[in-house]
Amino acid sequence: MTAYVPGIAETDLKKIILALQQLAAGRSNAVGSVTLATGTSTTVVADRNCSAGSTPILTATTAAAAAELGNGTIYV
Structure with a gap:
């Protein structure tokens, strides 16, 4: 599941809260692929x-x- 990631200079508190809520719900951008x-x-x-x-x-x-x-x- 992909999460919203606010930029380092984000000042919109609603966007920051959204990102925190998504992380708490288990969303993250820690995905990738590898070929063995x-x-x-x-x-x-x-x-x-x-x-x-x-x-x-x-x-x-x-x-x-x-x-x-x-x-x-x-x-x-």
Whole structure:
């Protein structure tokens, strides 16, 4: 879910409150995508929205990826 992000110089209190309400409701802009390389055992994701405390949610976009998820052979 995408959240409204006010600019650093935002002075409209309603926009700032909207952003806070959306974050409290679980919305954020911490989204992205990564393609796992075939034949490798690890993939490092470097993104400012991704850190050691992040919880990635993997979604298969191909039949092969769906099989890997179904087999339980992907670990985070």
